[in-house]
Amino acid sequence: MNLMAPTDEIASPKRPEDYADRSLDCLVAIEPAFQELAARAQAAGWSENDVSAALLELAHQHINGISADRKTKLHIEDAARSIV
Template identity: 50%
Template sequence: MMLEKLRACWGFSPTVDRNVTRVEGFLKGKSFADLAQEHSLSKTRVRQIIEKADRLVGGGILTKAEPSSPRSDFMVAYPYVWNLAEMHRLGSVTPHHFFAELERAGSLERLVDKMKRLPWCAPTTRELARLVWLRERGKSPWPAMKRSSVAIVEPSYPADHPERGLRCQFALEPALQELAQRAAESGWTEDEIAYALFELAGARLTECQRQF
């Protein structure tokens, strides 16, 4: 159960399976040094992985287990949310917002009811809630989110090319301009839009840095 909960709570990460295997080894009595040697990592790196796992599941690996939180319980109940968000390109931050809203609502039914009454709430979180409801109930509670018509140019440089980052900015700029324009048309000020984009970019960067 501990490992299943950990897998559900880890979120977006290409190394989930490997990290869960390392935690499993630790729970079976292997030391940091043993795991470091087995997986060709430093002991510091292994400790970081185990400590993160302990935080995600609310203790029980390194520290004393705390009572399970509603959010982590929901993550276990809906473990496919991360893959669903990735499949539909809703962003790595959206599942966190979804589970936060789900925790506040108390149940998927209440969350969907709330979003029916507040259709202007965060579109990607709303879309993820719609997809989860569709998967659970077999029907959609509202129409799918309207996608942008702006195409994103694919990268033409290898991953290690020095200009790849700049080219990515050029590729995203049209979509960003459209997003800002739509937000302005909905009544948000330029300052609010700029600050929101800054905060969202920072949150995405932080999430990427947390992934091992």
């Protein structure tokens, strides 16, 4: 099930490289989808606290997954260098 209609696209960054307000621009771009997800969860019967806690936990899991992936990549690169 899609959370957003295909016409509800998330805006791309203004530039491909890093820039001062990139994080803020990302926040503004994804906020409508975030609000829609929270509203849909509440409409399904979850409390505001349930939804907030779940979204926060998902964000933490996402960050931890990114960190673990980076560490794994570094370990693989170190192992490959030691073989060569």
